[in-house]
Amino acid sequence: MAKYTPMIEQYLSVKEEAKDAFLFFRLGDFYEMFFDDAILAAKELEITLTGRAGGADEKIPMCGVPYHSAESYIQRLIEKGYKVAICEQVEDPAEAKGVVRREIVRVVTPGTMMEGKAVSEKSNNYMVAVTEIDKVMAVAACDLSTGELHVTSSPSSKEWLRDEIGIYTPSEIIGDEGLIGWIKEQAGPLGKPVVYTPRSKAPDESGRRQFGEAAWIRLEPERRACVAMLVTYLGETQKRSLGQLSRISAYEPEQFMILDPFTRRNLELVETVRDRSKKGSLLHLLDRTQTSMGARLLRRWVDKPLLSSSQVEARLEAVEELFGAFMLREDLKDKLKGIYDLERLVGRIAFGTANGRDLNALKLSLRQIPELKELCSDSRSNTLSRLASGLDDCGDLAELIEEAIADDPPVSVRDGGLIRPGYHAKLDELREASTNGKRWIADLEAAERQATGIKSLKVGYNKVFGYYIEITKSNLTALPEGRYERKQTLANAERFVTPELKEREALILEAEDRMLDLEYGLFTEIRDKLSANIPRLQRLAEAVAEIDVLRSLAEVSSDSGFVKPVLTDGYDMIVENGRHPVVETVMEGRAFIANGTALKQDASILLITGPNMAGKSTYMRQVALISILAQIGCFVPAARAEIPIVDRIFTRIGAADDLIGGQSTFMVEMADIQVMTDKATARSLIIIDELGRGTSTTEGIAIAQAVIEYVHDVIGCKALVSTHFHELAHLESALPGLRNYSMAVQESGEKVHFLRKLVPGAASTSYGIYCAKLAGLPSVITDRASGLLGELEQVPVAAGKMSSPAASMDAVSAVREDASPVYAAVEPASASADSKPAPASDMGIIQLSMFGDEPVQPQSASAKEDARLRGLLKQLKQADIMNMTPLQAMGLLNELKMKAKDL
Numbered sequence: 001m002a003k004y005t006p007m008i009e010q011y012l013s014v015k016e017e018a019k020d021a022f023l024f025f026r027l028g029d030f031y032e033m034f035f036d037d038a039i040l041a042a043k044e045l046e047i048t049l050t051g052r053a054g055g056a057d058e059k060i061p062m063c064g065v066p067y068h069s070a071e072s073y074i075q076r077l078i079e080k081g082y083k084v085a086i087c088e089q090v091e092d093p094a095e096a097k098g099v100v101r102r103e104i105v106r107v108v109t110p111g112t113m114m115e116g117k118a119v120s121e122k123s124n125n126y127m128v129a130v131t132e133i134d135k136v137m138a139v140a141a142c143d144l145s146t147g148e149l150h151v152t153s154s155p156s157s158k159e160w161l162r163d164e165i166g167i168y169t170p171s172e173i174i175g176d177e178g179l180i181g182w183i184k185e186q187a188g189p190l191g192k193p194v195v196y197t198p199r200s201k202a203p204d205e206s207g208r209r210q211f212g213e214a215a216w217i218r219l220e221p222e223r224r225a226c227v228a229m230l231v232t233y234l235g236e237t238q239k240r241s242l243g244q245l246s247r248i249s250a251y252e253p254e255q256f257m258i259l260d261p262f263t264r265r266n267l268e269l270v271e272t273v274r275d276r277s278k279k280g281s282l283l284h285l286l287d288r289t290q291t292s293m294g295a296r297l298l299r300r301w302v303d304k305p306l307l308s309s310s311q312v313e314a315r316l317e318a319v320e321e322l323f324g325a326f327m328l329r330e331d332l333k334d335k336l337k338g339i340y341d342l343e344r345l346v347g348r349i350a351f352g353t354a355n356g357r358d359l360n361a362l363k364l365s366l367r368q369i370p371e372l373k374e375l376c377s378d379s380r381s382n383t384l385s386r387l388a389s390g391l392d393d394c395g396d397l398a399e400l401i402e403e404a405i406a407d408d409p410p411v412s413v414r415d416g417g418l419i420r421p422g423y424h425a426k427l428d429e430l431r432e433a434s435t436n437g438k439r440w441i442a443d444l445e446a447a448e449r450q451a452t453g454i455k456s457l458k459v460g461y462n463k464v465f466g467y468y469i470e471i472t473k474s475n476l477t478a479l480p481e482g483r484y485e486r487k488q489t490l491a492n493a494e495r496f497v498t499p500e501l502k503e504r505e506a507l508i509l510e511a512e513d514r515m516l517d518l519e520y521g522l523f524t525e526i527r528d529k530l531s532a533n534i535p536r537l538q539r540l541a542e543a544v545a546e547i548d549v550l551r552s553l554a555e556v557s558s559d560s561g562f563v564k565p566v567l568t569d570g571y572d573m574i575v576e577n578g579r580h581p582v583v584e585t586v587m588e589g590r591a592f593i594a595n596g597t598a599l600k601q602d603a604s605i606l607l608i609t610g611p612n613m614a615g616k617s618t619y620m621r622q623v624a625l626i627s628i629l630a631q632i633g634c635f636v637p638a639a640r641a642e643i644p645i646v647d648r649i650f651t652r653i654g655a656a657d658d659l660i661g662g663q664s665t666f667m668v669e670m671a672d673i674q675v676m677t678d679k680a681t682a683r684s685l686i687i688i689d690e691l692g693r694g695t696s697t698t699e700g701i702a703i704a705q706a707v708i709e710y711v712h713d714v715i716g717c718k719a720l721v722s723t724h725f726h727e728l729a730h731l732e733s734a735l736p737g738l739r740n741y742s743m744a745v746q747e748s749g750e751k752v753h754f755l756r757k758l759v760p761g762a763a764s765t766s767y768g769i770y771c772a773k774l775a776g777l778p779s780v781i782t783d784r785a786s787g788l789l790g791e792l793e794q795v796p797v798a799a800g801k802m803s804s805p806a807a808s809m810d811a812v813s814a815v816r817e818d819a820s821p822v823y824a825a826v827e828p829a830s831a832s833a834d835s836k837p838a839p840a841s842d843m844g845i846i847q848l849s850m851f852g853d854e855p856v857q858p859q860s861a862s863a864k865e866d867a868r869l870r871g872l873l874k875q876l877k878q879a880d881i882m883n884m885t886p887l888q889a890m891g892l893l894n895e896l897k898m899k900a901k902d903l
Helices: 006-018 035-045 067-079 158-168 177-185 203-211 213-217 221-238 261-266 282-286 292-303 309-323 326-337 342-351 356-366 369-378 382-389 395-404 425-452 473-478 499-531 534-560 581-585 616-632 665-679 697-715 726-734 768-774 779-792 805-818 863-878 886-901
Strands: 022-027 030-034 050-053 059-066 084-089 102-108 127-133 136-143 148-155 172-175 192-195 458-462 466-472 485-489 493-497 566-568 573-578 595-599 605-609 640-644 649-652 685-688 718-722 738-748 751-760
Touching (some): 006 022, 006 084, 006 102, 022 067, 022 102, 030 035, 030 067, 035 067, 059 067, 127 158, 127 177, 127 221, 136 158, 148 221, 158 261, 172 177, 172 221, 177 192, 203 213, 282 534, 282 581, 292 534, 309 326, 309 534, 309 616, 326 369, 342 499, 342 534, 356 395, 356 499, 369 382, 369 534, 382 534, 395 499, 425 458, 425 466, 425 499, 493 499, 534 581, 581 616, 595 616, 595 751, 605 616, 605 697, 605 726, 616 640, 616 685, 616 718, 649 665, 665 697, 685 697, 697 718, 697 726, 768 779, 779 886, 863 886
Parallel strands (some): 022 084, 172 192, 605 738, 649 685
Antiparallel strands (some): 022 030, 030 059, 127 136, 136 148, 458 466, 466 493, 485 493
C-alpha cells in the first residue's frame, strides 16, 4: 500500500513546484495546507491546526481557509514576507477519472500583489529586477497593478544601484546570487530580495513576445536582459496574460536630478524621519491631487526632479496659467473627482480579475473626459492644450459598457445579473424562461393550497433536492391519495414532488444554468474587447494624471504664496526671502522668518555658525527644497528666485550611526563625505550640518577645513556648511569663494532669543549651556558647566599651543598658508609605502593612542613632567567612566584638573 492517499500524493507532487511558498490546495470550498505548511500557516494566521488521515501510517498536520475569504489570509502572509502558490481544480469533477487534476494557477509574491492593504492607492507597488553584464548594471521596475515598466542602466557602481533601487522603494527585488547577496548585506532593507534564475532557456523571447520586435530591438542588450528577467519571472508566477505590460519606459540616469536615499530621507521628501509617515513631508504638502494615479505621478516627480530646463519650463507654464485661474482650477477639480483609478482598473481588466462594478467605474470615468478635454483646450496654456489634444475620450468603450453592463451588477461575475436586458437576445429568452418558470412555481403553490385546503402548504427549493412541496405532519391526512410522491422526511414535515413539478424544475434549472454560463461568457467577451484597447486607456490615464498633478501644484502655490522661479543655465542661485515650505505650514499662525540665499561664483560656500535651535538646519534644508520644487515644475516659497539647474543634491544632516554595519556616527559622516567628494560636480549642491563632529576638537577642525577647501578648490559647487568650530571663520579671508554667515541671536540679561535670521559674519558662541538649560538639565550641572567653561577658556586647548579661539584661528590659518597650493593636483587617497605621517609631537598636540599603553610624547617635556603625565593618563585609562554617576565623573574631572595644573 502506498504511504499516502492519491490526493496527498497529488499535493506533494504540486508542492515540489512551489517549495518556497505556501501551497493553497483547493479542496471543495476550502484551500487546505498540509505538513510543514500547515504548522507554519496555523501559527502565522492564528488558525486551528488539525490533522487528516493521509495514509495507512500517519495522521498529517492540516489547516485551511475558506476560498471566498482567502484573499485576506493571502495578504497577511504576503505582508509577513511569504509567497503563496494558489492551486485550483482544472478539471470538471464529473468528468474526472480518479483524483481531480489540480495545477498552480498563480504565485502571489510581495511584488505581484494587485489589491489589498499591501497596494496603497497613492503609491506604487514596484518589483525590481537587477542585472550586471559586461560591467554595466541595469534596473527594471514594474508595477503589475498599473502596468508601468521602467528600465535604465549605468556603468557598474553599487552606489548607483543602491540609489536607483531606493527611488522605487520596491517590495520585491529579483536578481542573480551575487547582486542579491550584496543587497541583503545593506543595513537598510531595499525590499524582499529573491535570488532568481529564469527557467526558460531563452528569456529574451518572453520580452520580445510581450512588447513586440520593434520595441524590443530599440533597447540596449543590457536593458533587454534585465527586462527579460523581470517579464519571465512574472510569466512564471502569474501564469496568465500580462496585457497591462504594453510598453517599456526607458530613461537615462542623466535625465533626472540624483537624490540618494539619505538625501531624500534627510529632506523628508516623501516621509518624515521621525515616524516615516507621509504627513509632514514635502509630498504631503504638495498633494492636492484628486485621483490616485495623479498622487502616484506626483510622488514620481518628487523622487526624480528634471534636469531638462525645457521640460521644467513646460510644467511651470501650465502651473502659471492655473495659478491665476481659480475657476479653471475648480472646474478641473470637479471633473477629476469623478475619475476612478484608471491605471489599476486597466490592470485588473488585463489581468482578468475586473468585475462588473470595475467596468462601470471605467465607464463613469470616461464620461468625464470630454469636458475635461474642453477645459484644457480652452485654457491659454500651451502645455494644457497639448495634453488635451492627446486625450482620447474612448467614447466607443464607454458606449460598449453602457449597452452591456447592468447598472448595479453583483460583485461576483459568476452570480448572474451582470448583463443589461436587451443586450443579447438568447440571454433574454433564457431569463424569460426562468422568470416564467418561477412564476409557474408561485402559481402552483396557490393552486395546491386551494386543492388540498392546506393553507400552510408551501413550494420551496434547495440545491440538494431541488423544488419540493412541503406539508406539516399535522396536515398529512388531508392529502388526496396518490397525488404526491414522497421525497424527504423532516422532524415536523414531509416533502413531496409531482410529475409536473419535476418537469418544470428541469426546465427552470436548465435555463438558469445556461443563463449563467452565457452571461459569464458575454462578460468575458466584453472584458476581452476592453483588453484589446489597453494602450489607449493607459495613455489616457497618463494624461489625466499629469493634468491632476499640474492643477495640484498650482493650487498649493496659490494658497501658500509661492512665486514662479526663473530657471537659468548659469551658476548663481539667488533667492529673496526664501521659506521652508513644510515648516511654514505648521507654524499655526506664527510668522515664519524668511531668509535669502546668494550662492554665486565668487561666493559659492556659506559657512554658517551659531547656536543649536537657531534655525541653521531648517535654513539649509529650505535651500535644497526650493531647488527641488523648481525642478519638478512647481512655484517656490520666496519673494523672488533665480534657480540654476542642479544635477545632484548631497546632504549630511543630523546624527546617525549604523549599528548593524558597526559604524559610528563619525564614520557614517565620513562615508557620506566620501561619496560627496567622489560624485559631486560643479552643478551640484552640497549641504553639511555640523561638519567634523564626532572626533576631537583639533581633528574635527582639521577635517572640516580640509573638506571645505576640497569643495572650494576642486569641486567648485555650491555648498552650505554649518559648524560649531568658530575657529574656521578665518577661512573667509583665505578662500575667495567662502562667506561667513550666522543665525542672529539677541541677548537680554540672562535671556537669549534666537531670531532665526541669517546674517553676514561669524557667531561668537554656540550658546550650548543655554540650550542645556532650555532642555531642563539640573542647575547643578549647568552652573558647573558654566564655571568649567570659564576655566577652560583660560587654559591651553592642546599642550599650550592654542590658548584662545583667536590663537586657534591663527594656527589653522597658518596650515592653509603653508600649503602652496593646497590642491594643485588631486592625489589618490592612499599614501605610498614610504610615506610616513608627521609625528603628533611636531604639531604640538598630545595624541593619545586608543588601544596602546603609551601616549605620543610632547616635543618639549621634562622627564619629571613626563612621569606625571604618564601617571595622569594611567589614572584616566583605568577610570570606569561608563559606570560613574554624573557627580562622580565631575569629581574625577576636577581631580585630574588639579593634577594637570602642576604640569
